[in-house]
Amino acid sequence: MKSGLLCGVAFVIGAMPLMAQTAPSHFEAARIAGHIETLASDAYEGRGPATPGEEKSVAYISAKMAEAGLEPAGDPKAGGTRAWTQDVPLLRSENIGTPTISLTEGGTTKALAQGEEIAVRAPLDGTKAINIKNVPLVFVGYGITAPEKKWDDFKGVDVRGKLIVVLINDADFETGKGDFGGKAMTYYGRWTYKYEEAARRGAIGTLIVHESKPASYEWATVKNSNTNVMFDIVRDNPKASHAPVEAWIQRDLAVQLFRASGLDFDGAKKAAQTRAFKPMPLNATLSIDLTATSGRIVSHNVVGRVAGATKPDETLIYSAHWDHLGVGLADAKGDKIYNGAHDNASGVAALIEMGRAFAKAPKPQRSVLFLAVTAEEKGLLGSEYYATHPLYPLATTVGAINMDGIQMNGPAKNFSISGSAKLGLLDDLIAQGAKAGRTFTPEAHPEAGGFFRSDHFPMAKQGVPAISFKGGNDLVVGGTAKGEELAAAYTKDRYHQPADEWDSKTDLTGAVQDLDLLFGLGEQLANSREWPQWSADSEFKAARDKTATARK
Template sequence: MEPVAGAAPAGSAQLAVAPSIPLMQQVTKRLSQDDLEGRAPSTATEPRVLDYIVAQFERAGLKPGNQGKWLQEVPTVEITGSNHSPMTVSGGATPLRFSFGDQYVATSYRVTPQTRVENSPLVFVGYGINAPELGWNDYAGVDMKGKTAVILVNDPDYAMDGQDGLFKGRRMTYYGRWTYKFEEAARQGAAAAIIVHDTFPAAYGWNVVNSSWTGAQYYVQTANDGMDQTMANGWVQKAAAEAIVGAEGKDLGALTAAAQRKGFKAVPLGLTASFGFDNAVRKSTSHNVVGILPGTTRPDEYMLYSGHWDHLGRCTPDATGDDICNGAVDNATGIGAITALADANHRAGPTARSQVFIALTLEESGLLGSEYYAQNPIYPLAQTVGGVNIDALAPGGSARDYMMTGGDKSDLTTLFNQTLAQQGLRGSPEAEPEKGYYYRSDHFSLAKRGVPMFYVDRGLDLIAGGTAAGQAAADDYVQNRYHAPSDEWSDAWDWSGMTTDLALFYQLGRSLAESSTWPNWHTTDEFRAIRDKSCASSAAGC
């Protein structure tokens, strides 16, 4: 829809109560200022960040959302490995040794002073997937106790051009994410899990693996200190994996081809692996901020708005010496947005269902704030209809299109398309579906436990400049501002795109909060079974 000269951004005119852009601007600007030092969790600045968010939530009309309190404690553990031994592989004609960092990396999810994997039999488990809804189980018939799973990255049909494969082809499913592969290996009782790195299906080089897995790792504290996890999780270079399977006369390419076909059976490699390292453990506590607008006729049913308040704190200085990663776009805009959405919903009056607004911590450390909430929900997940997650709204012009990150996974697609049509917008395919962005922001912690969640991105077809301008703006942010000191507030920002974003988020959330329906995942989606199980266990919700 082409706007007439001087018209409001697409979507804003249709709303009886519009979210306040000046309020969003105020909150975004304040959270981006240098005195908050980049909003690093569990630092001296966290209390000031929390006090400000609480004050803004209260002014917006919210009530404390955690049994009369604004804050939910998020206990975390930081584990830093050191003194890593080489990985040795025995059982072939010649023992193999692989150096830490260059050829393999490994960490532990367990809170323990030492990790030692000794003479653990290696089993090639293909893509390491157990998907009953698809009739696929790479672990069928194998006992993994005491053994190390060797796992391929991504999904079996990742190389397809389209999205018609069993695992949605080029579009990554959760079964392709490294997090899932480690979780499933633990469920199977494996001693350790090692993913074979390959740049194309991983969508990043070994340098990313090396930098991400050789420093401190952060996890949510659990009652059993992670003892239900594998002893160690890690990665190996593809060349190292080829050498390992070749030591027993096998070919990684042939094994990979076999693993891409339904009915694949895990292959014991006839080799054992040994490696180890020490762990320095530090425990700390951060906080989520939770507010609520109670519902009228169905107050025990809940719709969520979420966004993360944290960023990187002090980081590598730029050429000017600036070492504060302010995170203005990522994600001061998100907290500004949910504050403005709370205010608009309060002014519009209560909905049938309760609306919950959560400013989450520790997203940048691995979605830990949302993970803790999902493990310890204040509002039962079976009584949570769904939600809208907001992460990094970009300054810039309005777009004609919006993308449903993750694609058509659930009944939420129908509401998304209806809302776009009402606001004179259109849907477009997600850019780069192979990168699995749906599994990399806070909504995912809820989605993998069955709660359907919106994660919506502005499209690239800008009203001013079309797709060329949209792609250039997206590339500029990633290359020049993402996770850098240059992600700073500017009085010169163009807010027209964010105005359209906010109108869309408002309508999506309010429609869920007023509706009596319970959207579910599609029958072949990886999260359908857990939602059905959750619903069956509760008489009060879905």
């Protein structure tokens, strides 16, 4: 899950929202709280895929979907029935013990501590060991090749047999202007792209320089997300997408590396923000010795459905990811369980209760699917698998509404979505908000690349109109100042850390407010002939247009 979502414990569940309610709510805060408390408990061990925590999570979500009145909508079974789950085959890799890592600069060698100065991921290229000795490093700016922008950070330099050092985000982040959309991150700024580009060029691997602002999260998030079990979708040729070494390094280490090469880090970064940048060899080499387990496992998406009365083959999707980071490195208090209360037990709680609301309402004309996906924290893998192996045709999928964290700071006057995409589904959401006296606010931090970091993105890549909803930051009590303060505190102190735990004092009245809004949007779409579209200049419009005949 992306950071920056609002999470706090300033109020109590029983507090009454200060905004007028025009109709009784479809949702109960106590029910939502019960799901979060259960899924975020230590008994669920942080809900890591392919662990006992997955087994418990899948069983709980399936049972609660059934209790809510949904029908199973997963993989087909004999006799025409459906399971509650969709099998998601994944590659699983885990480092055995602690890797041995050393850096050599000008003839001097020093050990690097895994998780402190560097975070080396378990290999996802299919290998079970990394044994490299004195591999040269070369700085390639932001590591971007974008022909349509006439941008090439590699300038013909052969990086085979080398480790590339790259900056996080893209070249416009600091200036706010340029070829990559200004402050709004493009896909070129995502760490996933940088790893993919290194693999395409045959590099031994990538060292991404972590800086908190362009990454939009602290080093603790990097450490906790990259030093535990890694997963990927099962690929025919994993080496085409992954080099052996995929790692992050602390900024201070990067500064030291550049200084040892007679370079100024900040000066090199400034040069990398121009089209004229040329790669800079560094006077340093890296050695890594690690072994890992590697094999295929099967994780699961959980899928429930309310079948449409007259157009059952047309589908609206609500989604949320059930997984979190499982058991990992201990924090300062010795806590090793990454409970993921906000991220994303809260979204799953919302999904279950959204299903209950539709099951109790008059039967919609179109079908409504409730999709709890796996392995979001490992790269949106469960949603990627569904988007490429849909259980119900994407051509006749009306749209997708994702819930990645819910409002836990009380009611807000506004709401938002992740990213800055333009599409008819957003227009519909804004219209629904207006009915409730709420306004839409564009994402406050587009530089964080939120559009590429939640489970709606794989659906968008396939052309399905998709949004990931965000609770507002203009709180009824405290305004935007308080909202931003609480969001920053969550990102710093709890995001992807064991401290993301359930607190019984959490105020969920804002969550109820948001779910009523999202229910209204879904009810409208499920009972209309509308087919939301992408804007004319969207990169996703062409994929949607190709399936237009199926919707007539």
